[in-house]
Amino acid sequence: MSAYRTGDPLDRRRFLTAAALRGATVIGTGALSTGALSTGALGTGVIGATALGAVDADAAFAAPIRSLDPAVAESAFAEGRITAINQDVLEVAGSYGDHARVRVTNATSVWKARATTAADIETGDGLYARGLPLPDGTLAADAVWVNIVNLHATIRGIEKTRLHLAHGQHEIVGNLMAQTTSASYGDASPTADLSRLTIGQSAQVLGAWRPSDGSVDLVRVAVAPGAGRRR
Secondary structure, eight states: OOOOBTTSOOOHHHHHTHHHHTSSOOOOOOOOOSTTOOHHHHTTTOOOTTTTSOOSGGGGGSOOOOOSOTTSOOOEEEEEEEEEEETTEEEEEOTTSOEEEEEOOTTSEEESSSEEOGGGOOTTOEEEEEEEEOTTSOEEEEEEEESEEEEEEEEEEEOSSEEEEEETTEEEEEEEOTTTOEEEETTSOOBSOOTTOOTTOEEEEEEEEOTTTSOEEEEEEEEOTTTTOOO
16 A cells, blocks of 8 residues: 555645545555554544544645544555445545545445435545544444545636636536535635626635436535626
8 A cells, every 4th residue: 555644745635636636536545553553543443534634625735633532543444445335344446556444334424425325435436535544444434534635726717517627737517506506715714605706717626426427416615805896
């Protein structure tokens, strides 16, 4: 497995954009020592859903909070395309030719454009998981982000139910979701008002890739300070 520790000076956003562009997330799997793990910390092999940090979409790109419990080791990560689901274990083909086995339970936080459950995880999805390695080689996940992407793009077209985005040489369709998609204008708090998005704006896009057609379900579209002002 390729190693990825929380302290590595890597930009996760740069890697995770590959979910929309190549059909798989690109983050190395963390392989940490299990010596610091104890039965008391893991119980039956499942850690608490917030033991390693926040579990919302933004938490995928932030350094997890270091646990105050000395029995809980630093978190590890697994990534790739889900090739099979065997009960509570996800078989994951990593982006560097490695393989990971991710264990999920009802204590695992799951994000797939919204907070959901493991029942929404499907074969073929891209996965980014945070958790602790177990002696059997599986990763006990406290949080799983499914098909998450966070990329910088330019708005090229606006329709009632979607945005047309350009990311480098890639054209991406962003699906606008009622009750879910929000916009952030400068330093202002996210709002459901999308009317100030305009063609030509540069935007940071957070969302979930759809393997079926390569589009992205938009969760948040953030434009630079000063953008989106009515004249």
